Amino acid sequence: MRRYEPILALVLAAAMITAAIMAPWLRFVLTIALAKGIAVVGILLLLRAGQVSFGHALYVAFGAYVVAFLAPRLNDAVLLLAAAAVGAGILGLLIGLFVTRYRQIFFGMLNLAMSMVFYSLLEKLYHITHGSDGIRVEVMPVAGQALDRVAYEWSIFGIALALAFTVGLLVRLYLSSPMGEALAGIKTRETRLEFMGVPARGVLLSAYVMSAMLGGIGGAIIAMTSRHVTPLLAYWTSSGELVFIAILGGAGGVLGPFLGAAAFELVRIYAAASFADAWQLILGSVLLLVILFAPGGLWGMAARLLGKGGTR
Amino acid sequence: MTEVLLQATGLRLAFGGVKAADNIDLGVMKGEFLAIIGPNGAGKTTFINMSTGYLRPNAGEITYEGRRITGMSPRAIVKLGIARSFQLPQLFIEHTVEQNIALAVASRDGIWSPLAPLMRPRYRDEARDLLARFGLSAIADTRADALNEGARKLADIAMAVALKPRLLLMDEPTSGVAASEKMAIVETLVNVLRDAKVTAVFVEHDMDVVERFADRVAVWSQGRIAALGPPDQVLNDPAVLRDVIGIERHA
Ligand SMILES: Nc1ncnc2c1ncn2[C@@H]1O[C@H](COP(=O)(O)OP(=O)(O)O)[C@@H](O)[C@H]1O
Ligand SMILES: [Mg+2]
Numbered sequence: 001m002r003r004y005e006p007i008l009a010l011v012l013a014a015a016m017i018t019a020a021i022m023a024p025w026l027r028f029v030l031t032i033a034l035a036k037g038i039a040v041v042g043i044l045l046l047l048r049a050g051q052v053s054f055g056h057a058l059y060v061a062f063g064a065y066v067v068a069f070l071a072p073r074l075n076d077a078v079l080l081l082a083a084a085a086v087g088a089g090i091l092g093l094l095i096g097l098f099v100t101r102y103r104q105i106f107f108g109m110l111n112l113a114m115s116m117v118f119y120s121l122l123e124k125l126y127h128i129t130h131g132s133d134g135i136r137v138e139v140m141p142v143a144g145q146a147l148d149r150v151a152y153e154w155s156i157f158g159i160a161l162a163l164a165f166t167v168g169l170l171v172r173l174y175l176s177s178p179m180g181e182a183l184a185g186i187k188t189r190e191t192r193l194e195f196m197g198v199p200a201r202g203v204l205l206s207a208y209v210m211s212a213m214l215g216g217i218g219g220a221i222i223a224m225t226s227r228h229v230t231p232l233l234a235y236w237t238s239s240g241e242l243v244f245i246a247i248l249g250g251a252g253g254v255l256g257p258f259l260g261a262a263a264f265e266l267v268r269i270y271a272a273a274s275f276a277d278a279w280q281l282i283l284g285s286v287l288l289l290v291i292l293f294a295p296g297g298l299w300g301m302a303a304r305l306l307g308k309g310g311t312r
Numbered sequence: 313m314t315e316v317l318l319q320a321t322g323l324r325l326a327f328g329g330v331k332a333a334d335n336i337d338l339g340v341m342k343g344e345f346l347a348i349i350g351p352n353g354a355g356k357t358t359f360i361n362m363s364t365g366y367l368r369p370n371a372g373e374i375t376y377e378g379r380r381i382t383g384m385s386p387r388a389i390v391k392l393g394i395a396r397s398f399q400l401p402q403l404f405i406e407h408t409v410e411q412n413i414a415l416a417v418a419s420r421d422g423i424w425s426p427l428a429p430l431m432r433p434r435y436r437d438e439a440r441d442l443l444a445r446f447g448l449s450a451i452a453d454t455r456a457d458a459l460n461e462g463a464r465k466l467a468d469i470a471m472a473v474a475l476k477p478r479l480l481l482m483d484e485p486t487s488g489v490a491a492s493e494k495m496a497i498v499e500t501l502v503n504v505l506r507d508a509k510v511t512a513v514f515v516e517h518d519m520d521v522v523e524r525f526a527d528r529v530a531v532w533s534q535g536r537i538a539a540l541g542p543p544d545q546v547l548n549d550p551a552v553l554r555d556v557i558g559i560e561r562h563a
Contacts, residue, residue, distance in 0.1 A: 170427070173426070173427045173428075173429075174426045174427065176429045176430060176431070177423075177425055177426050177427060177428055177429060177430060178415065178418035178419070178421075178423035178424075178425060178430045178435075179423050179424060179425065179426045180426070180430075181404075181407065181411065181415055181423075181430045182415065182419075182423045184404070184406065184407070185404045185407070185415065187406070188403075188404045188405045188406050188407075189402050189403065189404050189405070191386075191402065192402040192403070192404065192471075193419075194385070194386045194387050195364065195366075195386050195387075195390060195395070195396060195402070195472075196390060196415070196416050196419040196471070196475060197387050197390040197391050197419050197420075197475070198387070198419045198423055199387060203423070
């Protein structure tokens with residue numbers, strides 16, 4: 001199955017580019033989907049270790065606010081993306097040193113707690129963050145090039161796509177490396193790792209920092225695309241959405257998060273347009289069906305369609 | 313043969329009122345195969361747990377090659393060359409047997425290479441070679457959660473051997489192994505260990521295995537060592553016969 005991943009990734013990318021050319025609003029939706037997909041790859045990393053973070057929107061929001069705060073001084077999309085990734089990574093290291101002492105429900109809930117603290121700070125420190133009004137983000141140069149709005153939006157879409165590919169490739173390599181397999185070992189026999197001389201917590205911490213950086217990158221792209229950041233980005237429902245997408249897409253491969261994010265954003269748009277108040281009902285039902293009938297998510301379904309079982 | 317590799321002195325550990333270790337003194341000689349026998353609950357596993365850093369004794373100390381290891385973490389102790397296998401096999405159940413072994417091989421180098429695959433030729437070849445020596449080649453690609461008890465036990469030991477320890481502590485290596493295969497398996501295991509010049513301590517309930525493969529036997533009873541010596545001597549001791557042969561029947 002792993003063999004098909006690169007080909008499927010190219011097909012998916014081609015479909016996204018076609019859709020983006022055909023309809024500008026789809027370009028917007030798909031850029032957001034790619035950003036969320038990148039953040040959800042971070043969720044997937046932690047899922048490998050059997051851990052679920054219910055607070056990862058913290059890093060998405062952090063990345064987004066890094067862009068909003070620094071844009072006036074560091075006015076370039078490429079530099080801001082780097083700043084968001086590094087900043088989120090440092091925050092991930094600080095929080096990770098604490099939360100990676102815990103597992104399962106405690107790990108999940110501590111992440112949730114951290115994200116809610118951050119959410120409250122964004123809400124309450126009005127003179128810095130403008131509270132729930134949020135902060136606007138202006139169109140900015142990309143790699144030194146001043147662009148008009150359409151060229152800018154295309155550039156961000158292109159950057160998101162390129163980053164999605166890079167992240168997918170690197171994470172794929174990582175997951176089948178000794179470090180990535182040890183990460184999966186945390187899920188099944190953490191103590192054995194220690195008796196092999198492997199510092200399990202260090203393995204989880206490094207994955208946590210990576211997942212925080214991916215969240216930061218995703219958040220930066222979201223800020224550059226929606227061009228408006230609010231505390232809602234850090235709210236627990238946003239974290240839940242990331243976990244939702246991870247399950248919808250499937251945790252068996254790095255394409256899952258992107259399939260999941262694209263499906264999620266498209267269903268949301270169509271459902272919201274057609275059934276206004278019922279779209280959460282639709283999303284809930286979809287999740288229920290996935291958990292009951294396709295526990296491997298969309299990626300698992302794709303894998304089955306392509307014949308070969310086994311998604312690892 | 314007379315050089316002491318591991319020395320336990322005055323080890324004590326109590327769980328509530330239960331004395332799992334009650335003044336244990338034991339020296340493991342370099343190159344020997346030392347069997348530990350004794351009834352369930354005598355404190356055999358506890359001794360292994362203390363020697364590998366999993367449990368910390370209330371009193372006493374353990375030295376390895378003259379260096380104090382009491383209070384060190386399992387991780388640090390492994391790095392010094394002491395590996396262990398488990399009474400209940402501890403495998404990565406979502407990985408194949410070969411991946412389990414390869415991960416153990418890789419862990420000797422440290423596992424911090426994030427981009428090169430675990431199944432790189434060097435690790436895979438060593439894992440395959442080890443599995444072949446254990447007679448486990450046929451199940452190399454089987455997921456660990458699909459193995460039978462005997463195979464799980466052997467894979468668990470193979471993981472410990474993959475760490476290239478100088479001292480290997482095995483907790484009931486033959487429990488769960490079918491009686492008909494037991495001798496052949498132990499024979500294989502002993503050959504692997506002799507080739508690698510590994511000193512071994514193993515908890516064992518089968519007196520035939522002990523008699524045939526152990527250089528010395530330590531008899532555990534209620535957290536104490538009741539007898540220690542060569543198998544022909546210890547296993548003919550009337551007191552030991554009464555205690556231990558009784559256990560062997562319903563072990
Ligand atoms: N972690 C523990 N917590 C509480 N009691 C324990 C623990 N480990 C062992 N014991 C107790 O210590 C005694 C010795 O156990 P153990 O070393 O497992 O015996 P053996 O391996 O000889 O069967 C038993 O009474 C057991 O219940
Ligand atoms: Mg025991």
